[in-house]
Amino acid sequence: MRAPLGRLLLLVSLLLGPVANLRAQLTFEFNYSLDTGFFSGANESRRLHLETVGSYVSQFLTATSLAGITAGGSNTWTAQFTSPSDPSTTHSVTNLSVAANTVVVYVGGASLGSSVLAQATLPGISASGESAWVSNTVYKRTEGPSAYTRASVAALSFNSSTAWFFDSTPLSNSSFAGQFDFFSVAAHELLHVLGFGDTRVGSGWDRNLFNGAFAGGKSVEEKSDTPFGVPLNAGRDHWATNTLSFSTRDGAVQETLMDPDIAAGVRKYLTSLDLRAMQDIGYPANFTAVPEPATFGAGAGAISLVWAWRRRGRRDQS
Numbered sequence: 001m002r003a004p005l006g007r008l009l010l011l012v013s014l015l016l017g018p019v020a021n022l023r024a025q026l027t028f029e030f031n032y033s034l035d036t037g038f039f040s041g042a043n044e045s046r047r048l049h050l051e052t053v054g055s056y057v058s059q060f061l062t063a064t065s066l067a068g069i070t071a072g073g074s075n076t077w078t079a080q081f082t083s084p085s086d087p088s089t090t091h092s093v094t095n096l097s098v099a100a101n102t103v104v105v106y107v108g109g110a111s112l113g114s115s116v117l118a119q120a121t122l123p124g125i126s127a128s129g130e131s132a133w134v135s136n137t138v139y140k141r142t143e144g145p146s147a148y149t150r151a152s153v154a155a156l157s158f159n160s161s162t163a164w165f166f167d168s169t170p171l172s173n174s175s176f177a178g179q180f181d182f183f184s185v186a187a188h189e190l191l192h193v194l195g196f197g198d199t200r201v202g203s204g205w206d207r208n209l210f211n212g213a214f215a216g217g218k219s220v221e222e223k224s225d226t227p228f229g230v231p232l233n234a235g236r237d238h239w240a241t242n243t244l245s246f247s248t249r250d251g252a253v254q255e256t257l258m259d260p261d262i263a264a265g266v267r268k269y270l271t272s273l274d275l276r277a278m279q280d281i282g283y284p285a286n287f288t289a290v291p292e293p294a295t296f297g298a299g300a301g302a303i304s305l306v307w308a309w310r311r312r313g314r315r316d317q318s
């Protein structure tokens with residue numbers, strides 16, 4: 001039976017029309033092209049650990065609606081960021097294609113000094129072309145109006161001099177005295193990649209700052225004892241040191257993932273306050289996503305290993 005052409009076209013447009021706005025789980029696309037050894041050669045197995053952390057964080061972000069970025073015609077854009085393997089240099093990528101609900105993270109390792117475990121760097125972005133494409137798609141990653149600039153690309157560098165602990169079962173208790181937990185630190189940095197602590201004007205974080213505190217409604221809801229905003233550190237890019245919340249793993253009281261530092265031998269999971277901040281800066285967050293350890297590897301697709309780390313002697317995570 002043949003369908004009238006007009007009706008078929010309408011059906012096709014109905015099917016295609018909403019696709020661009022579909023909400024889906026966020027994906028971190030790790031790019032190792034700038035790595036010089038932290039994730040390569042004898043250390044290549046570390047990629048599995050990083051990918052698993054990406055899956056762990058993504059499970060809380062199952063309904064994002066980040067537009068894909070595709071250059072073409074007069075539309076062109078460039079992202080410039082600190083090289084993850086050599087923070088003294090910058091790297092530029094032009095007209096990178098970024099899939100919908102995907103954030104590209106260039107990763108590597110470098111000597112970052114004795115007090116920094118890792119650092120995430122958000123890019124400087126320039127774009128030209130159709131104004132709607134520039135202002136909405138490139139900067140805000142939306143097809144329509146949005147208040148917030150949202151992430152597309154970032155650089156992430158781990159300190160190559162740190163005694164890291166890589167855990168194949170990060171959702172189980174582990175002991176790793178004297179080592180620093182790659183799982184915790186990587187998860188912390190991935191929230192920075194998405195814009196937690198991004199103090200640049202126009203970011204979702206910046207728009208929630210009030211008198212040096214974080215005044216996002218969802219976050220204040222949990223911290224009702226500080227109704228004018230959740231206290232931050234001096235740089236206004238983390239919760240204040242030792243800020244407590246509730247672990248998404250078991251509801252236990254836990255220091256937030258996004259306070260400024262972590263001790264050796266310590267594992268941190270995302271807390272409810274961390275996720276509330278993500279909601280406040282424009283990412284729908286799912287609070288009930290934590291999988292059972294047995295299913296964690298399956299959630300990571302081809303990744304069957306899962307890990308955990310810890311450290312002691314507090315260090316800045318940056």
Ligand SMILES: [Zn+2]
Nearest residue numbers: 238260317318
């Ligand atoms: Zn940090």
